[in-house]
Amino acid sequence: MNAPIALPPIRRTALPNGLQVIVARRPGVPLAAVRLVLRGGSSLDPARRSGLAHLVALAARRGTRRHTGTEIDLAVESLGAELGTGVDEDATYAGLSAPVEALPRCLDILAEVATAPTFPVSEVKRLQRREVAALAHDLDEPSLVADRAMLSATYGDHPYGHAPEGRVRDLSDTRRADVAAFHARQYRPAAGILVVVGNVEAEEVLRMVRRRYGAWDGEGGAAPPLRAPAPPETLVVVVDKPDVTQSQVRIASPGFPRSSPDYVPGIVASAVLGGGFTSRLMEAIRVNRGLSYGVRSRFATSGAGGVFVVSTFTKVETTSEIVQVALDETARFCDGGPTAEELERTQSYLCGLFPLSLETHDQLAEKLADLALYELGDEEITLFRDRVRAVTPEACREAGRRYFPLERRVVVAVGPAKSIAPSLERFGPVKVVPARKMV
Amino acid sequence: MANSRALPRVLDLDQVRTQTLTNGLRIRVMPERSAPTLSYYTFFQVGSRNERLGTTGISHLFEHMMFNGAAKYGPKEFDRVLEARGGHSNAYTSNDVTAYYEDFAPEALETVLDLESDRMRSLRLTSESLEQEREVVKEERRLRTENSIFGLMEEQLEALVFLAHPYRWPVIGWMDDIERITRDDCEAFFRTYYAPNNAAVYVVGDVDPDETMGLVARYYGDIAPGPRPASVAQGEPPQRGERRAAVRYPAQAPALLVGWRGPAGRSADSAALDVLQACLAVGESSRLRRRLVQEEEVAVSISIGWGWRIDPGIFLAFAELAPGTAPERAERLLWDEIDKVATRGVSAGEVKRAQALLRSSVLHELATHHGVAHALGQAEALIGDWREAGRALEHYASVGVADLKRVAREYLDPARRCVVVLEPEVRR
Numbered sequence: 001m002n003a004p005i006a007l008p009p010i011r012r013t014a015l016p017n018g019l020q021v022i023v024a025r026r027p028g029v030p031l032a033a034v035r036l037v038l039r040g041g042s043s044l045d046p047a048r049r050s051g052l053a054h055l056v057a058l059a060a061r062r063g064t065r066r067h068t069g070t071e072i073d074l075a076v077e078s079l080g081a082e083l084g085t086g087v088d089e090d091a092t093y094a095g096l097s098a099p100v101e102a103l104p105r106c107l108d109i110l111a112e113v114a115t116a117p118t119f120p121v122s123e124v125k126r127l128q129r130r131e132v133a134a135l136a137h138d139l140d141e142p143s144l145v146a147d148r149a150m151l152s153a154t155y156g157d158h159p160y161g162h163a164p165e166g167r168v169r170d171l172s173d174t175r176r177a178d179v180a181a182f183h184a185r186q187y188r189p190a191a192g193i194l195v196v197v198g199n200v201e202a203e204e205v206l207r208m209v210r211r212r213y214g215a216w217d218g219e220g221g222a223a224p225p226l227r228a229p230a231p232p233e234t235l236v237v238v239v240d241k242p243d244v245t246q247s248q249v250r251i252a253s254p255g256f257p258r259s260s261p262d263y264v265p266g267i268v269a270s271a272v273l274g275g276g277f278t279s280r281l282m283e284a285i286r287v288n289r290g291l292s293y294g295v296r297s298r299f300a301t302s303g304a305g306g307v308f309v310v311s312t313f314t315k316v317e318t319t320s321e322i323v324q325v326a327l328d329e330t331a332r333f334c335d336g337g338p339t340a341e342e343l344e345r346t347q348s349y350l351c352g353l354f355p356l357s358l359e360t361h362d363q364l365a366e367k368l369a370d371l372a373l374y375e376l377g378d379e380e381i382t383l384f385r386d387r388v389r390a391v392t393p394e395a396c397r398e399a400g401r402r403y404f405p406l407e408r409r410v411v412v413a414v415g416p417a418k419s420i421a422p423s424l425e426r427f428g429p430v431k432v433v434p435a436r437k438m439v
Numbered sequence: 440m441a442n443s444r445a446l447p448r449v450l451d452l453d454q455v456r457t458q459t460l461t462n463g464l465r466i467r468v469m470p471e472r473s474a475p476t477l478s479y480y481t482f483f484q485v486g487s488r489n490e491r492l493g494t495t496g497i498s499h500l501f502e503h504m505m506f507n508g509a510a511k512y513g514p515k516e517f518d519r520v521l522e523a524r525g526g527h528s529n530a531y532t533s534n535d536v537t538a539y540y541e542d543f544a545p546e547a548l549e550t551v552l553d554l555e556s557d558r559m560r561s562l563r564l565t566s567e568s569l570e571q572e573r574e575v576v577k578e579e580r581r582l583r584t585e586n587s588i589f590g591l592m593e594e595q596l597e598a599l600v601f602l603a604h605p606y607r608w609p610v611i612g613w614m615d616d617i618e619r620i621t622r623d624d625c626e627a628f629f630r631t632y633y634a635p636n637n638a639a640v641y642v643v644g645d646v647d648p649d650e651t652m653g654l655v656a657r658y659y660g661d662i663a664p665g666p667r668p669a670s671v672a673q674g675e676p677p678q679r680g681e682r683r684a685a686v687r688y689p690a691q692a693p694a695l696l697v698g699w700r701g702p703a704g705r706s707a708d709s710a711a712l713d714v715l716q717a718c719l720a721v722g723e724s725s726r727l728r729r730r731l732v733q734e735e736e737v738a739v740s741i742s743i744g745w746g747w748r749i750d751p752g753i754f755l756a757f758a759e760l761a762p763g764t765a766p767e768r769a770e771r772l773l774w775d776e777i778d779k780v781a782t783r784g785v786s787a788g789e790v791k792r793a794q795a796l797l798r799s800s801v802l803h804e805l806a807t808h809h810g811v812a813h814a815l816g817q818a819e820a821l822i823g824d825w826r827e828a829g830r831a832l833e834h835y836a837s838v839g840v841a842d843l844k845r846v847a848r849e850y851l852d853p854a855r856r857c858v859v860v861l862e863p864e865v866r867r
Contacts, residue, residue, distance in 0.1 A: 003475065028806065029802045029803070029805070029806045030802065031802055031803070031806075070724065070729070070733075073723035074724045074792070077722040077795075077796060078788070078791065078792045078795060080796050080798055081799065082722055082796070097803070099795075099799065130761075133692065133739045134740075134759075136691035136762045137692055137740075137759045140690050141587075142586055242689075243688075243689045244586045245581055245585055245586060246581040246585070246586050276518070277506075277518040277522075277527075277528075283515070286575055287515065287571065288571075289571075290571040290573070290574030290575050291574070292575070293578040293579040293582055313582060314578060315577075315578065344523065345519060345522050348523050348524060348525040349522040349523075349525065349527065351525055352522075352525025352526055352527065352544060353527060355474065355475070356809075359474060359476075359806070360803070360806050360807065
């Protein structure tokens with residue numbers, strides 16, 4: 001548990017066109033994980049075009065200069081792989097994991113999808129219809145509705161304030177030209193990071209990559225850096241779903257970006273408050289009061305900012321009680337900080353869990369891509385345990401005081417507004433929103 | 440068709456050491472030193488299939504009770520002690536089994552043995568902890584069933600597919616039964632189903648197998664065996680015609696859930712149905728995704744669930760439909776696609792594609808100590824032999840075009856299907 005974390009041999013290089021290439025050689029299962037990451041995700045959606053980056057990522061695989069979307073599906077899946085594409089607020093992702101002997105074909109397909117999509121208008125329109133229809137189903141998932149409401153209440157009109165999947169009206173208004181223009185602007189080799197993990201020879205992989213990605217060029221420069229999000233006003237948002245018997249609850253406050261020096265003390269403090277089965281929130285809410293099946297807290301960290309969120313749910317009747325208990329526990333933590341026993345246990349827990357997040361080739365590929373995306377060094381992995389162990393009770397309490405929801409906070413509750421809104425007024429001004437407004 | 444003898448071995452089963460203690464506890468240890476971690480699984484041969492009406496959900500509620508203290512490690516201590524040693528744990532209950540796991544660094548092995556044997560030997564069942572867990576489980580039921588469209592529909596489907604078999608009720612139990620379960624019910628349940636003769640332990644990872652075998656025997660050896668559990672009623676009558684149910688709910692869009700009773704997990708047809716599942720609904724180029732999602736656009740998503748069980752389980756198809764779509768139209772397309780497979784079969788290329796996808800998924804599953812320990816335990820609990828965990832690829836490789844046509848015709852017969860339709864209700 002205290003042994004240093006060793007990384008496998010990693011070869012990093014950049015092609016003349018700017019594409020960063022990372023190859024990690026690791027024995028184990030005979031699969032290779034391939035991941036192409038492009039800087040720029042849903043935070044680059046233009047005004048009134050939310051969901052555009054997401055739509056581009058889905059549409060890119062629906063036809064290229066050489067193959068139809070159906071041919072691409074069949075080619076990938078016949079290798080025993082499934083191609084996944086998507087975006088988050090900071091980046092666009094395309095990845096698959098396939099038998100190692102199929103690596104050349106996988107690199108071919110990813111190169112085609114990223115560099116030469118044709119965006120057939122019939123396919124773009126079909127995906128728009130499907131994504132709009134999928135939003136209707138999202139609206140029937142109270143936890144997804146709560147997450148959307150939390151993003152929008154916490155980030156407001158900042159580019160992080162909308163879900164990557166976008167909104168019905170924006171998606172419906174999007175044209176093929178918007179899709180093609182976004183691709184031309186954002187899918188550039190200089191914005192790209194290609195990661196390969198598996199039992200592979202780095203030089204051989206690099207040769208394959210040069211052959212397939214060397215001629216990729218793209219006009220335009222990097223998007224200007226995002227402004228830091230402004231902290232929200234204290235607010236209670238009640239998303240009205242009259243028929244549910246359980247409320248979904250989020251309590252959020254401004255956090256920090258991924259590169260912040262507060263990252264490690266922050267995750268330790270959050271784990272004491274709301275990580276694992278022995279956290280303070282778990283004990284107060286589940287073990288001592290039986291108010292919920294689950295409660296957890298976490299820092300969601302992005303390039304330009306972040307948010308701290310407590311997520312839970314409870315029967316409609318105890319909605320305000322659960323918010324009160326969570327806020328009381330948070331305040332108690334910020335007052336006294338963790339006990340020595342709590343801090344040590346949490347540090348052991350985080351250190352013990354960490355190697356399990358690097359076990360598979362896919363997991364390692366994802367970690368290496370994230371390090372490159374956020375311009376962090378390998379010591380984020382290799383020194384993780386030492387840094388966690390070095391966090392003091394004071395640093396933990398300080399992180400809580402600085403970021404946990406004390407004065408400035410947003411409370412979101414998805415449930416029947418008539419029953420829950422009045423009792424939530426004590427946590428701040430209440431705004432009631434019909435659920436359908438959330439998509 | 441791939442030649443099964445040419446397949447590389449994905450799991451070196453010769454490495455597994457086994458022993459059965461005099462109290463009946465089965466122990467399986469597999470050394471695997473690629474990563475400095477250990478995974479420890481305990482499988483109890485009990486799930487909702489062992490329950491009776493009136494106390495449905497007791498297996499799952501009991502799983503929660505297992506974390507609430509025993510003679511040596513009292514309330515709230517189990518996870519605290521484990522987390523302090525850098526480990527973590529969780530558990531799940533299914534129709535067939537209840538499984539507990541810990542993942543940790545090898546030096547914490549004795550702590551885990553002490554914690555696990557303590558609760559098997561001397562669990563403390565108090566009224567306070569029962570009342571508290573009852574409320575937690577009710578919240579879990581509200582989350583997964585009452586406020587979940589799939590959960591609402593699945594509960595209806597199970598009650599359609601099974602008339603007599605205990606697979607008829609949900610694993611989490613009926614709300615009223617969760618309310619009724621008493622401390623005495625829990626005591627009796629513990630004595631019968633949590634005795635060492637109804638359990639098996641799997642240790643996979645960076646360990647010395649002989650030393651580990653000795654340690655497990657030492658920690659568990661003095662626990663007394665329990666009575667033999669009652670057998671499970673198998674009197675499911677044959678289905679002679681389609682069965683239907685509707686769920687009205689204020690949803691934004693309709694959905695369709697269809698189920699057929701399949702074979703038992705130990706049947707050779709179970710692997711054929713895995714391959715059929717991949718042909719029908721795994722990947723964008725699968726038949727149902729292409730027809731219902733891409734070409735006809737009646738569905739936003741479609742998936743198939745086929746999990747091997749001890750007794751014949753459900754082969755189910757779930758489609759989230761586009762708002763405004765008539766469910767009958769989606770049904771007709773689904774029947775048409777299944778009929779095509781049953782009458783004309785699939786191509787050799789489709790079978791190859793399905794086998795390639797299944798191979799990757801098995802390799803993914805067996806890529807971690809946790810995955811291997813679970814696979815061994817699941818194979819033994821459901822099929823009766825842990826060796827089956829290493830044989831899935833051989834089974835898949837032996838499935839041919841003719842098998843798929845046969846299993847589609849036999850199990851996905853229109854007269855044996857059960858259909859649940861979600862009808863969005865307009866709120867006044």
